[in-house]
Amino acid sequence: MSENPGQGRLILLGAPLGNPADASARLREHLAAAEVVAAEDTRRLLRLARDLDITVGGRIVSYFEGNEERRTPELVAEIAAGRTVALVTDGGMPSVSDPGYRLVRATLDAGAPVTVAPGPSAVTTALALSGLPCDRFCFEGFLPRSGSARRTRLRALAAEERTLVFFEAPHRIAATLADLVTTFGADRPAAVCRELTKTYEEVLRRPVGELADWATQGEPRGEITLVVAGAPPREAVRPDDEELRAAVAEREATGTSRRDAISEVATEYGLRRREVYAVVHTA
Incomplete structure (x- = not known):
């Protein structure tokens, strides 16, 4: 991306999912050089900086779901004043089920440039590890928290033929898997990917019914990415x-x-x- 001296910009930084060794050289460079660093969790940012043996050179501000609406205009004003703002979340790419979309949209609407330093992705990492087809997939992010709304959404996806990828919280995974049994059937292949890239990484590749039984044995820890096989292709009905x-x-x-x-x-x-x-x- 070409740069104009004195022009502010927003840089989205792809952060490691858990293993600091996955940090890119560009992530290190931008964390050290940006004049403002907006972080989903400032303590985790500082811990990452220590792990990478770098010093965050700019002003650090928090940017998370609770203050996103209020802080976005402040950050756009910084960019309009010619400063470089770097946005980093707890792991993965900002805007992908994390804070960021609102700031990207506001920056573009203000006529300022947005660029990215790519990094690890829980979506593609889990997809590759799942053993399920990767050529075509559908990312659904987090399902609704309400049981009835979650089941409604799953029923709408039951006939989707592409591999499906979801994020889920540990305390909801049992209910989600139980709802998948109801809506997709117990035999649908799936994989629960937990703590990706971390010391206790675990990938369970089993039919949905077996995973639902596993989830009732105790609440799993850590961040979970759930990959579910698509529905079998529907047989075409020959017209009369x-x-x-x-x-x-x-x-x-x-x-x-x-x-x-x-x-x-x-x-x-x-x-x-x-x-x-x-x-x-x-x-």
Whole structure:
């Protein structure tokens, strides 16, 4: 990203999930050089700085869910005054189920630049460790805390074919897994990923029903990322002959040749062209 001397900017810093050795060189550089460092937890920031053997050179301010709305205009004013503001959360990337989106949006609305120093991600780390398909996935963040709202959301996701990734608190994981059994079925493959990159990292790869039983044996500790396999692909239902004839006739009525109409209908319904041809010509 090109920089203009004297122009303020916001830098989002991807922080280690738990192992300080995962900190990037750019994270170290920006923590030391930024004129203002906004941290979700200032004590954890200072502990990280000690672990990395660096000194945070700028003014440190707290920026968390409780003061986000009030502090955002203050930080945007700092950026407008030409200062560099670095935003760091307790782990992972700001804005991803953490404070940050409001400040990013306000900074952009003020016409100031936003950049990022990428870092570890609990989402992709858990996904890779889960043993479940990673080519297409859907990140849902934290589910609703209310049981009824959580079940409603899960029912809406039950037919999703992509692998699903959730964040969950230790004291709610048992209830969430029980609701998954109800809405997704006990046999759906899943993985509970706990304390990622830390000393007591644990990944449990089991069907949802077995994980629900595990969760009732005592409240697990640490941050949890839950990965759940997508629903099996639904079998396509072949339309009946009358529907196929009607689809071809509808296209012919708009001026499409019968040959092209048959090809288009075959493509739309995932059928062989000769199958649609046979239906149309045996009417």
